[in-house]
Amino acid sequence: MSADRFEKLKAIAAEAVSISELFKLESNRMDNFVLREGPLRADFSKQAMSEHAKDQLLYLAADCQVEHWRQRFFDGEKINTTEDRAVLHMALRGVGGDEAVRKQVKEMRQKLRAFAEKIRDDGKFKAIVHVGIGGSDLGPRLIADGLAASTKSPFELRFAENVDGASINDALAGLNPKSTLVIVVSKSFTTQETRMNAEAARDWLEKALGKKAGANFIAVTANRRGAESFGVAGDQIFDFWDWVGGRYSVWSAVGLSLQIAFGPDAFDQFLSGAAAMDQHFRDASLGENLPVMMALTGIWNRNVLGYTSVAVIPYARRLRKLSAFLQQLEMESNGKSKTRDGQDTGLTCPIIWGDEGTNGQHAFFQWLHQGTPGAPVDFVAVLKDHEERPAHHNALLANCFAQSEALMIGKPEYVVRDEMIAAGYSQSDMDKLAPQKTFPGNRPSTIITLDELSPFALGHLIALYEHKVFVQGVIWGVNSFDQWGVELGKVLAKSILAEMDGAKGEHDKSTAALIELLSAKSA
Ligand code: F6P
DSSP states (O other): OOHHHHHHHHHHHHTOOOHHHHHHHOTTHHHHHEEEETTEEEEOTTSSOOHHHHHHHHHHHHHTTHHHHHHHHHTTOOOBGGGTBOOOGGGGGTSSOOHHHHHHHHHHHHHHHHHHHHHHHHOOOOEEEEEOOGGGTHHHHHHHHHHTTTOOOSSEEEEEOOSSHHHHHHHHTTOOGGGEEEEEEOSSSOOHHHHHHHHHHHHHHHHHHGGGGGGGEEEEESOHHHHHHHTOOGGGEEEOOTTSOGGGOTTTGGGHHHHHHHOHHHHHHHHHHHHHHHHHHHHSOGGGOHHHHHHHHHHIIIIISOOOEEEEEEESGGGTTHHHHHIIIIIIHHOOSBOTTSOBOSSOOOEEEOOOTTGGGGTTHHHHHHSSSOOOEEEEEESSOSSSOHHHHHHHHHHHHHHHHHHHHOBOHHHHHHHHHHTTOOHHHHHHHTTTTOBOOOOOEEEEEESSOOHHHHHHHHHHHHHHHHHHHHHHTOOTTOOGGGHHHHHHHHHHHHHHTTOOOOOOHHHHHHHHHHHHHHO
């Protein structure tokens, strides 16, 4: 990040007025800070950012060559340099990619559609158990909930991700193996959790179906050989490719369970929604560009104002897994401390966290309003009532809008005291309570609204966040498409597991005592 520009931004922040004041000073604030694209509207006006700050952030984006990197991304260059790979998940939704890639994608989409239709038509299967973890789980899980707003699935769709036996046990509980389709999703087909859960599911099928079990077992992977040596028949395997990152893979065959459960048409609309956001990201100028604006807002909050986290609060039950999904998308992509060329970075990705509204209001909103330092919030709301409960829906949205307003306006102590005087409080009670009832305000938030929770809008929303992550990665100078930080723990877990079976290993005293504890228990 350019040091000069950063100093300028810091200076602007030091002289900043409150967000409420900005509304008074900037008569065009709503025009300048609200962007709409298709079914999605994003209101950044309640960010603690002036128009001047926004302009400087746009210069920062130019300094960091965001447009150049965007072009390289759309051109399919190998921007995942540490793994020497192109990053082509947009090609899965029909944007970019060379002729060979487009052909691969087209053929795979036809194959997936035909398979999904066959399963939907022949009625043999009643349940789908999707086995996978991380990018092979979080996207499908989130989107399964989201698609349910507009389409009813005739299947019982369950997920098993954790290596904790409870995960696969719960997923299989009460199902009939004969009418259950197990879909194992793993890009690498080496992931410990997925392989163990896949083995458990296969045993469960084989116990009931014997040699016929294979017909109920599908693999989705970029490692066909790995799946075959696991015992999956070649024609039961659906491929994807190394140019699809795990956390960007829901658009690929990884979404097979969704295509079966909700139908290939709904899935195609989901892809189209993402493609429309890709086109917007590619074509809109930086100042009018939703992902760019989201990214710059995040940079402002993280690098200039110093916030350490971002809360993502969907006021939509069917998006309740959004923060979990974004934890992987954002933190695995940009949770880095070295630049692409191995230098130390400045501050990069904040902690992403959150839960659905209104539930969060009865848990962590106390901290958001009065805790230190609080966190910027992304509120996500859906304008259409999909549940035919208009009173509930209005209450849900009223809460969402109120929280965003409350975070911004706060409640100064003099207002609290005026209210307490009017309510007849004694002076001593007032002195005791007034500071507690005061809200500092000036806490930033963005409100993203979707006209409806259609498959198209879902695709739009997820692609928006993907591109935001891309832009932030460019500004922070990191490779957003590798994840070396997950490796060390995996390696140690493997050797500790072997030691539980008697192998020798060396550890610090704390870890050695823990291994000993388990060995003593199982002896
Ligand atoms: O542990 C990290 C990770 O490699 C993620 O990047 C990935 O989404 C997840 O594991 C699952 O990997 P796979 O799809 O290869 O099983």
